[in-house]
Amino acid sequence: MIDLRSDTVTRPTEGMRAAMARADVGDDVYGEDPTVRALEERVAGLLGHEAALFTPTGSMANVLAVGLLVAPGQEVLCEARAHIARAELGAHGAVSGVTMRTWSSPRGQVDVAVLADLFAPDLGPFFVRTAAISVENTHNFAGGAVLPLADLKALRAFADEHSVAVHLDGARLWNAHVATGVSLEEYGAVADVAAVCLSKGLGAPVGSLVVGPAALIAEARVRRKRLGGGMRQVGVLAAGGLYALDHHVDRLADDHAHARLLAEACGVDPAGVDTNIVAFDVADAPAYVAAAREAGVLVGAVGARTVRLVTHLDVSRADTAQAVAALARL
Numbered sequence: 044m045i046d047l048r049s050d051t052v053t054r055p056t057e058g059m060r061a062a063m064a065r066a067d068v069g070d071d072v073y074g075e076d077p078t079v080r081a082l083e084e085r086v087a088g089l090l091g092h093e094a095a096l097f098t099p100t101g102s103m104a105n106v107l108a109v110g111l112l113v114a115p116g117q118e119v120l121c122e123a124r125a126h127i128a129r130a131e132l133g134a135h136g137a138v139s140g141v142t143m144r145t146w147s148s149p150r151g152q153v154d155v156a157v158l159a160d161l162f163a164p165d166l167g168p169f170f171v172r173t174a175a176i177s178v179e180n181t182h183n184f185a186g187g188a189v190l191p192l193a194d195l196k197a198l199r200a201f202a203d204e205h206s207v208a209v210h211l212d213g214a215r216l217w218n219a220h221v222a223t224g225v226s227l228e229e230y231g232a233v234a235d236v237a238a239v240c241l242s243k244g245l246g247a248p249v250g251s252l253v254v255g256p257a258a259l260i261a262e263a264r265v266r267r268k269r270l271g272g273g274m275r276q277v278g279v280l281a282a283g284g285l286y287a288l289d290h291h292v293d294r295l296a297d298d299h300a301h302a303r304l305l306a307e308a309c310g311v312d313p314a315g316v317d318t319n320i321v322a323f324d325v326a327d328a329p330a331y332v333a334a335a336r337e338a339g340v341l342v343g344a345v346g347a348r349t350v351r352l353v354t355h356l357d358v359s360r361a362d363t364a365q366a367v368a369a370l371a372r373l
């Protein structure tokens with residue numbers, strides 16, 4: 044079976060396991076795990092921010108990040124298919140009391156002209172106040188689309204002008220960076236608080252980080268513990284993340300090339316495939332998933348008619364060729 048359901052299905056490599064086995068550890072709730080601290084400092088530095096906090100999942104990183112920027116009873120604006128809106132089981136409402144309004148755009152992009160209509164300033168006891176705008180780069184359910192840097196810079200200017208915060212869901216920011224050559228720091232500069240994942244294309248088994256100003260990250264540390272996310276000798280996991288940053292970032296270009304090959308096989312224009320995700324519509328997504336399984340390829344349904352293929356570290360060029368042959372027949 045070739046597993047194209049998600050880039051979360053990777054297993055740690057021998058080299059990563061060795062790095063995890065020899066990790067220096069301590070009790071991270073006491074702030075004494077040197078490997079976790081090294082990872083947090085490194086990722087904060089990469090994004091050009093003051094501090095970072097290791098979390099078990101990207102969902103927890105997003106809940107903490109949005110919750111830092113948006114008080115209960117306020118709102119965050121995001122694209123309609125954003126992971127925070129669709130795939131976090133309502134956590135922002137259920138846990139943080141945050142409401143959402145959404146815009147729709149074909150590739151998940153953000154347009155300040157649209158924001159100007161949606162944005163609600165603080166009008167006292169009338170409308171829900173917009174406290175943050177969230178963008179997702181790359182955009183998962185828009186097929187791994189990279190958000191254009193010019194749009195993000197315009198968003199930053201809009202946010203500064205209106206004193207509203209920007210949240211970046213950068214679960215796959217590494218893919219955007221490798222696809223465009225735009226530095227992580229330049230992407231980081233768009234956001235007040237960002238979340239990034241180690242457990243997607245980077246191939247670590249566990250881990251995400253919230254990145255932002257030191258004072259907000261200190262508050263995030265308190266809230267993480269409150270949510271039950273204070274972890275102990277977790278340098279074993281952080282070591283997997285550090286290894287991934289050393290060895291698995293540049294190779295994302297291979298995943299992107301493999302995704303374009305799969306797109307061609309499925310009748311999707313490869314020019315529209317920015318990174319490692321191919322999404323396309325079929326008559327009946329569950330039926331397509333079943334037929335692909337019969338042909339030896341696991342793919343995902345992300346809607347009644349939308350199929351998603353994701354390339355990753357555990358899909359080689361040869362695996363890609365085999366999947367291309369099988370899916371072309373479908």
Ligand SMILES: *Cc1c(COP(=O)(O)O)cnc(C)c1O
Binds near residue numbers: 100102127182212243
């Ligand atoms: C995977 C993902 C997350 C976080 O997911 P977890 O499974 O909770 O780690 C957040 N945002 C996006 C865009 C994702 O694809």
